[in-house]
Amino acid sequence: MAGKDHVGGGKAVTLTDVARIAGVSVxxxxxxxxxxxxxAAHTRARVVQAAEQLSFVPxxxxxxxxxxxxxxxxxLTSDLQGRFVIPILMGAEDAFxxxxxxxxxxxxxxxxxxxxxxxxxxxxxxxDGLIVVGSRxxxxxxxxxxxxxxxxxxxxxxxxxEDLSLVPxxxxxxxxxxxxxxxxxRRRIAHVxxxxxxxxxxxxxxxxxxxxxxxxxxxxxxxxxxxxxxxWGRDASAVLxxxxxxxxxxxxxxxxxxxxxxxxxxxxxxxxxxxxAVIGFDNWDEMVTNSRPELTSIDPNLQxxxxxxxxxxxxxxxxxxxxxxxxxxxPRLVIRGSTVARQ
Amino acid sequence: MAGKDHVGGGKAVTLTDVARIAGVSVxxxxxxxxxxxxxAAHTRARVVQAAEQLSFVPxxxxxxxxxxxxxxxxxLTSDLQGRFVIPILMGAEDAFxxxxxxxxxxxxxxxxxxxxxxxxxxxxxxxDGLIVVGSRxxxxxxxxxxxxxxxxxxxxxxxxxEDLSLVPxxxxxxxxxxxxxxxxxRRRIAHVxxxxxxxxxxxxxxxxxxxxxxxxxxxxxxxxxxxxxxxWGRDASAVLxxxxxxxxxxxxxxxxxxxxxxxxxxxxxxxxxxxxAVIGFDNWDEMVTNSRPELTSIDPNLQxxxxxxxxxxxxxxxxxxxxxxxxxxxPRLVIRGSTVARQ
DNA sequence: GAAAAGACCGAAATCCTTTTCTGTTTCGTG
DNA sequence: CACGAAACAGAAAAGGATTTCGGTCTTTTC
Numbered sequence: 001m002a003g004k005d006h007v008g009g010g011k012a013v014t015l016t017d018v019a020r021i022a023g024v025s026v027x028x029x030x031x032x033x034x035x036x037x038x039x040a041a042h043t044r045a046r047v048v049q050a051a052e053q054l055s056f057v058p059x060x061x062x063x064x065x066x067x068x069x070x071x072x073x074x075x076l077t078s079d080l081q082g083r084f085v086i087p088i089l090m091g092a093e094d095a096f097x098x099x100x101x102x103x104x105x106x107x108x109x110x111x112x113x114x115x116x117x118x119x120x121x122x123x124x125x126x127x128d129g130l131i132v133v134g135s136r137x138x139x140x141x142x143x144x145x146x147x148x149x150x151x152x153x154x155x156x157x158x159x160x161x162e163d164l165s166l167v168p169x170x171x172x173x174x175x176x177x178x179x180x181x182x183x184x185x186r187r188r189i190a191h192v193x194x195x196x197x198x199x200x201x202x203x204x205x206x207x208x209x210x211x212x213x214x215x216x217x218x219x220x221x222x223x224x225x226x227x228x229x230x231x232w233g234r235d236a237s238a239v240l241x242x243x244x245x246x247x248x249x250x251x252x253x254x255x256x257x258x259x260x261x262x263x264x265x266x267x268x269x270x271x272x273x274x275x276x277a278v279i280g281f282d283n284w285d286e287m288v289t290n291s292r293p294e295l296t297s298i299d300p301n302l303q304x305x306x307x308x309x310x311x312x313x314x315x316x317x318x319x320x321x322x323x324x325x326x327x328x329x330x331p332r333l334v335i336r337g338s339t340v341a342r343q
Numbered sequence: 344m345a346g347k348d349h350v351g352g353g354k355a356v357t358l359t360d361v362a363r364i365a366g367v368s369v370x371x372x373x374x375x376x377x378x379x380x381x382x383a384a385h386t387r388a389r390v391v392q393a394a395e396q397l398s399f400v401p402x403x404x405x406x407x408x409x410x411x412x413x414x415x416x417x418x419l420t421s422d423l424q425g426r427f428v429i430p431i432l433m434g435a436e437d438a439f440x441x442x443x444x445x446x447x448x449x450x451x452x453x454x455x456x457x458x459x460x461x462x463x464x465x466x467x468x469x470x471d472g473l474i475v476v477g478s479r480x481x482x483x484x485x486x487x488x489x490x491x492x493x494x495x496x497x498x499x500x501x502x503x504x505e506d507l508s509l510v511p512x513x514x515x516x517x518x519x520x521x522x523x524x525x526x527x528x529r530r531r532i533a534h535v536x537x538x539x540x541x542x543x544x545x546x547x548x549x550x551x552x553x554x555x556x557x558x559x560x561x562x563x564x565x566x567x568x569x570x571x572x573x574x575w576g577r578d579a580s581a582v583l584x585x586x587x588x589x590x591x592x593x594x595x596x597x598x599x600x601x602x603x604x605x606x607x608x609x610x611x612x613x614x615x616x617x618x619x620a621v622i623g624f625d626n627w628d629e630m631v632t633n634s635r636p637e638l639t640s641i642d643p644n645l646q647x648x649x650x651x652x653x654x655x656x657x658x659x660x661x662x663x664x665x666x667x668x669x670x671x672x673x674p675r676l677v678i679r680g681s682t683v684a685r686q
Numbered sequence: 687g688a689a690a691a692g693a694c695c696g697a698a699a700t701c702c703t704t705t706t707c708t709g710t711t712t713c714g715t716g
Numbered sequence: 717c718a719c720g721a722a723a724c725a726g727a728a729a730a731g732g733a734t735t736t737c738g739g740t741c742t743t744t745t746c
Contacts, residue, residue, distance in 0.1 A: 367695075367696085368695065368696045368697080369696090370695075370696055370697075370698090371694085371695055371696070374695090381693080381694060381695075382694075382695080383693080383694060383695090386694080386695080405701085407701090408700090408701045408702065408703095409700065409701050410701085411701080
């Protein structure tokens with residue numbers, strides 16, 4: 001009986017029910033509930049009361065069918081861990097009031113076939129727009145040019161320059177990180193980063209070198225590329241410290257690599273930040289707040305990215321030009337104990 | 344123009360269009376595409392070809408309106424980090440084919456008002472069912488008894504015993520962890536865990552004590568409660584090692600605490616796993632694979648939980664009893680280098 | 687060759703809401 | 717008192733897909 005309650009209890013209250021209870025036609029009931037002007041005050045009150053009594057919720061499907069808008073967005077991701085997609089989703093939800101826009105989250109698991117299925121399903125659900133999130137910042141294949149809804153690529157840009165892509169500005173991020181290190185008085189800076197095939201790695205290197213050049217400095221040694229893991233952070237830092245014992249800062253390509261660097265510094269008795277400063281990228285909460293000391297990092301502002309994406313989608317529906325090309329968004333420096341000693 | 348393409352390009356192909364191209368009525372077109380029997384083979388072929396030519400996608404809104412099923416599920420969460428909800432979401436997506444069921448992911452951010460809004464929005468979208476995910480395993484308020492759709496609570500059970508809740512079995516998890524340590528020859532086992540107000544903490548303690556008792560052993564010292572952080576893992580382990588230098592295993596309430604314990608062991612020159620074994624809970628990928636050595640952990644099988652939840656929802660729609668009460672799911676032991684030396 | 691049976695296609699109703707248009711009532715004013 | 721205007725309520729269509737039911741045409745069988 002309890003089980004049945006859940007399934008049959010509310011039993012889909014329709015506007016017709018409300019109208020019957022209030023003793024008016026459905027047309028009037030609709031107008032009353034939507035604040036249209038052609039309804040007398042007392043009639044409106046009767047309808048509103050009836051609606052509340054039945055706890056009526058308008059059927060968005062029917063509305064969408066009629067109006068041609070559903071108030072939904074599809075979020076198509078390949079980011080298995082959910083590390084990047086979650087803030088983007090929250091930003092998209094926030095773009096308008098809570099519950100005004102709802103998000104279909106689909107994980108394609110990096111599979112193109114699966115992505116096609118998901119895409120088709122989303123279109124059949126008549127989403128108002130699509131946000132495509134890649135798992136790395138390299139450009140990815142477009143999901144197609146002539147889709148019936150606006151598409152915004154976030155994090156990973158589309159290969160097609162006619163598409164609109166919103167990405168974190170990794171060059172600026174690299175620059176920002178180095179500028180911070182320099183402002184902390186560091187001069188002998190080395191760089192450990194991840195997979196060189198990632199655009200994110202290359203862009204951050206570029207920004208870092210720019211900032212170093214502007215200050216009349218050079219990187220200590222070569223950029224050390226390998227993988228985005230703590231293990232690599234540990235190993236690379238060990239090599240660095242042996243080869244260049246006088247370095248006073250390690251610029252790390254990700255928070256994980258930075259954690260590895262912190263571990264090695266600790267193992268070798270180097271004090272952070274006094275002897276060596278360490279800085280990471282991503283500002284991944286779990287990583288930066290649990291290390292010893294806490295980790296200074298560059299935050300790519302993903303939530304803002306998600307919010308802009310959703311706003312662009314709905315602006316496009318209102319007739320505004322969607323726009324094309326890759327737009328990058330400025331990062332934010334978050335200072336913690338790994339670069340500045342706590343006072 | 345490019346922007347316009349995206350918005351107006353596909354322009355909503357309807358079944359009417361397909362029927363017109365194929366030279367049949369909409370009724371026949373529908374039957375042809377849905378494999379109904381009342382259509383001649385060559386007619387069906389014409390319709391299918393027309394549909395492909397126009398790349399027709401049926402409007403799920405219209406179908407849902409008519410049939411009363413939308414093939415969507417609402418996932419209402421308070422799990423800000425997305426650590427638990429993502430595997431659950433993936434499980435729910437997998438319960439049926441890719442794209443057969445789509446999931447609305449809503450983050451209530453721990454706010455009750457916001458949750459109410461989201462709930463209302465989901466109901467207005469006529470989701471077929473609801474999956475409610477809590478941020479901790481303690482019981483949480485029911486979202487209501489007489490909702491028009493089946494509701495399944497996952498991870499955090501509902502306070503209302505008439506609701507159906509699917510949760511990880513933390514007692515079994517605690518038992519499993521200790522049994523593993525014992526099978527590795529450990530006898531002097533201590534336990535560091537997180538916030539004692541969390542049901543997860545208490546349940547794991549309970550299971551651990553059961554397993555110890557069954558083996559005729561006792562816990563070394565008191566259970567050390569505080570917070571779910573690496574910092575606490577480090578500090579607590581340091582205290583433990585000083586007070587009970589002969590312990591040979593630390594059972595940690597989470598992977599984060601376990602990482603802290605590993606750090607302390609390393610700082611003090613204790614070899615893991617030879618001198619001391621360390622085990623965690625959650626099997627959180629980023630944590631367990633990046634530590635030194637890699638961390639043995641208990642996996643709560645969240646993806647399976649999400650899958651069962653979705654299956655239950657749709658079974659309930661097919662008239663099956665939804666069921667009530669709290670059902671717990673067996674965990675899985677994942678052995679890594681922190682308890683068993685690599686050969 | 688005619689009647690019965692079967693195969694196939696189409697018109698229309700249905701789901702729920704919004705909007706337009708038409709019809710009725712009431713009020714104010716000349 | 718009558719007429720015009722304003723205010724309000726309701727009927728009906730639209731949106732897209734599915735299904736039932738009725739109608740047409742072909743085939744089979746005696």
